[in-house]
Amino acid sequence: MRITETKETKLVDDEILIRQFVGTGLHHSAGNRKAFTTLMERHIKGMRRLLFTLLNGNMEDMEDAEQEILISLFNTLPHFRFKSSFKTYLYRLCRNKAIDLIRKKNRERKILFSISGQPSSNLYEPEAEVLKKERGNRIFKLLFKLREEERSLILLKDVEGLSIKEITKILSIPEGTVKSRLHRSREKLAELMAGEDI
Amino acid sequence: MKKDCRNIKDMIQESLDQGAALPVLVEEHLKNCPACRSFKESLEQFSMKLKASLNKEIETLGPPKFSCLPERLSERRGHRQFLPWIAALICFALISMFGYRGYISYRTKSFLREENRLFVESLFTQSILEQEDSLENIALSTTWFQGSDTVSELTEDFSLEHEINL
Numbered sequence: 001m002r003i004t005e006t007k008e009t010k011l012v013d014d015e016i017l018i019r020q021f022v023g024t025g026l027h028h029s030a031g032n033r034k035a036f037t038t039l040m041e042r043h044i045k046g047m048r049r050l051l052f053t054l055l056n057g058n059m060e061d062m063e064d065a066e067q068e069i070l071i072s073l074f075n076t077l078p079h080f081r082f083k084s085s086f087k088t089y090l091y092r093l094c095r096n097k098a099i100d101l102i103r104k105k106n107r108e109r110k111i112l113f114s115i116s117g118q119p120s121s122n123l124y125e126p127e128a129e130v131l132k133k134e135r136g137n138r139i140f141k142l143l144f145k146l147r148e149e150e151r152s153l154i155l156l157k158d159v160e161g162l163s164i165k166e167i168t169k170i171l172s173i174p175e176g177t178v179k180s181r182l183h184r185s186r187e188k189l190a191e192l193m194a195g196e197d198i
Numbered sequence: 199m200k201k202d203c204r205n206i207k208d209m210i211q212e213s214l215d216q217g218a219a220l221p222v223l224v225e226e227h228l229k230n231c232p233a234c235r236s237f238k239e240s241l242e243q244f245s246m247k248l249k250a251s252l253n254k255e256i257e258t259l260g261p262p263k264f265s266c267l268p269e270r271l272s273e274r275r276g277h278r279q280f281l282p283w284i285a286a287l288i289c290f291a292l293i294s295m296f297g298y299r300g301y302i303s304y305r306t307k308s309f310l311r312e313e314n315r316l317f318v319e320s321l322f323t324q325s326i327l328e329q330e331d332s333l334e335n336i337a338l339s340t341t342w343f344q345g346s347d348t349v350s351e352l353t354e355d356f357s358l359e360h361e362i363n364l
Contacts, residue, residue: 037264048256049249057255070267139244139251157215158245159252164215183211186241193240 014039014086022078036077040070043087046160047094053155054098056144061105065097072097084169087162092170095152102148142192150185157182202227206234214241 020035047069048062055061072093080089143151149171156162156170167182168175206227213220220228228235 033264040262040264044262045253045256048259049252052252052255059259062259066262067270070262070264071271074267074271137251137255139247142244143248154245155248158241159249161217179215182215183208186211186214187207189244190237190240193244194236 014042015082018077018080018082018086022080036074039086040073043090046087047090049159050091050094050152050155051098053143053151054095054148055101057140061101065094065101068097068101069093085166088166088169091156091160091162092172095170099148138196142189142196145192146185146188149181150188153178153182153185154189158186203231203234206231207237210234210238210241 017035017039021032021039023032048066051062051065055065073090080086146154152171153167156167162170164175164178167178171178206224209221209224213224228238
């Protein structure tokens with residue numbers, strides 16, 4: 001009961017902050033900027049956790065994506081219609097930006113490989129970034145063995161604690177599909193974990 | 199037993215999805231099934247450890263750079279704010295180019311039309327004069343056959359028709 005209340009209060013607060021930010025239409029005023037900063041400080045951790053998961057822990061890409069997301073929010077928040085929660089909207093934006101960045105990097109890599117004449121490979125190969133950066137956390141190694149969607153599902157449900165309905169909105173897939181894919185992802189993860197000592 | 203485990207795993211996942219407590223049936227099964235117990239524990243541990251590890255990693259990033267956001271925004275807008283002007287300029291250049299070409303073409307055509315008119319007129323006058331000669335010859339030849347009165351009649355008709363003083 002207490003959790004629900006906190007969630008609702010947070011939701012209302014998000015709405016108030018967005019309205020304060022959008023307010024007069026002058027987003028550059030100090031008061032409006034403060035509302036934006038408060039709103040983002042509230043969600044920045046979750047946003048970063050999602051970006052880290054999607055971008056294989058590549059910090060440079062994370063920072064780029066984060067800036068892109070903040071700029072995009074700054075521009076698009078005045079058009080936010082409150083049909084979903086801000087968190088859902090933010091996570092959806094994060095996922096889209098991360099996917100765009102991965103595609104862009106892969107395209108650049110393909111061009112580089114085609115010039116050098118070497119066979120191309122996927123930039124965001126599982127484990128590649130973790131091993132390269134010597135941040136060999138076993139949990140991340142396991143996580144990055146999963147596909148992007150499987151990772152998103154596990155993170156959004158089991159780490160961020162979002163409801164199935166919210167995940168449905170973020171991933172734009174039906175509720176039943178979210179459930180079945182989430183179950184399959186967990187089973188795959190459990191299988192991977194069976195051989196590891198975590 | 200395997201089918202039971204399958205169902206139990208689904209039920210464990212259902213309760214995880216809903217954030218609800220495990221049913222008594224599942225609790226009972228878990229007491230006697232190490233595989234299902236391990237499945238449940240591994241999922242729970244994974245989400246907890248993943249959250250802790252992720253928090254540890256993102257702490258290294260430092261606070262978000264909100265302060266430079268308006269500058270970056272205006273920087274980006276700076277590139278874009280000239281786009282409508284550039285588009286308008288291109289449109290104006292294209293319209294001017296085609297308009298000038300059309301005007302030149304119209305002027306040339308009217309000039310040529312005038313030139314042609316004069317040329318045709320001169321040709322016509324020349325042909326009339328030639329025709330006049332031939333008509334005069336015809337008239338003369340016909341007079342030789344029909345009598346002297348015909349010459350004056352034909353010449354008069356021709357000069358009246360073409361308003362030429364012969």
